[in-house]
Amino acid sequence: MPLPNDYASQSCSVARALEIVGERWTLLIIRDAFYGVRRYGDFITHLDIPRAVLASRLKTLVAEGLLVREPGPGGHDEYALTDKGQRLWPVVRELMAWGDAFYAPHGPRRMLTHAADGGPIDADGRCATCGEVVQVPDTVSAPGPGFDPAERRDDPVTAAIGHPRRLLEPLRV
Amino acid sequence: MPLPNDYASQSCSVARALEIVGERWTLLIIRDAFYGVRRYGDFITHLDIPRAVLASRLKTLVAEGLLVREPGPGGHDEYALTDKGQRLWPVVRELMAWGDAFYAPHGPRRMLTHAADGGPIDADGRCATCGEVVQVPDTVSAPGPGFDPAERRDDPVTAAIGHPRRLLEPLRV
């Protein structure tokens, strides 16, 4: 974080990690990337983030190698998670689990299941049915009991995550 | 985050969680709390955080029930992690693992082991020796190969984490 007082002086990997993903909005951008969001405009409409901030964050994430910018099917460039970015999935998953545990009075807002056998994924990332650690592309994210359709807006992202989808599967053709 | 544009509108537990722990410094305060830091002055000297910001964050964390403020042995009040706060440990652990994987050229800065049998704790929080999920108070944190003693400063916190310690064990008597 390029504030006068940064975390860099600390010999701690939590501090180093937070220098990259600890800035406001960054982890939400990463989360949306797992949900298949790849285009600037889709991030804007779903996150409701100031355009300048999104541009700045995307630049940082590409520079740090968490995202790659590449030509997409529509002729527009897209942002896709690299392996380095995908390895943040446990962080996002645990954050979601904590939020579900304490801030989702009607139950989890999203359920994670194993695409291969449909088994639910437990707290430490394993499929309750087969016991395997589920890889990111084999993870299906579906609305859970705490999902509130009333909050649904009409952007393509919100529409897409309204039914089960594999992580990383691009939102658009 | 009480900025004009907050995350609250999103039906997403990641966003809800980040409203609490996504502010600058907050997760580092939580991390230090796992390391046994409990007193205002120790947070100040170890984190090098502006005093006003620490006071504000501690107030928020107590209000949200992640920390409790209670009388300590020295007659001073102390801040201790509640169960709700302790359940953030997987988030901190995964963040540390990610930082170690990509920003620790000389290997992990800290090693986590199971107090009962000394087995290393792997990526998903299980002891490699006994296979159990290691509870927070049974986790021992020790300097790893990437730990740089040259960065050591002379505050009590840095001195204490220079050798193996159980998580949550108070820094002071």
Add this chain to the structure above:
DNA sequence: CACCTTGGTTCAGTGAACGAACCAGGCTGC
């Protein structure tokens, strides 16, 4: 009773976030 330690609060300066406006390139319709 002076002094030190601890745990804060206050306040001015600075930098980042916000949001609205602007702008450039590529495609579309005609």
Add this chain to the structure above:
DNA sequence: GCAGCCTGGTTCGTTCACTGAACCAAGGTG
């Protein structure tokens, strides 16, 4: 071939939070 729209940004003035230094109050110590 050009007017218009969609996409993906940049610019800029305002607002807000972080920073760091100074100040302050309570409690313990010599």
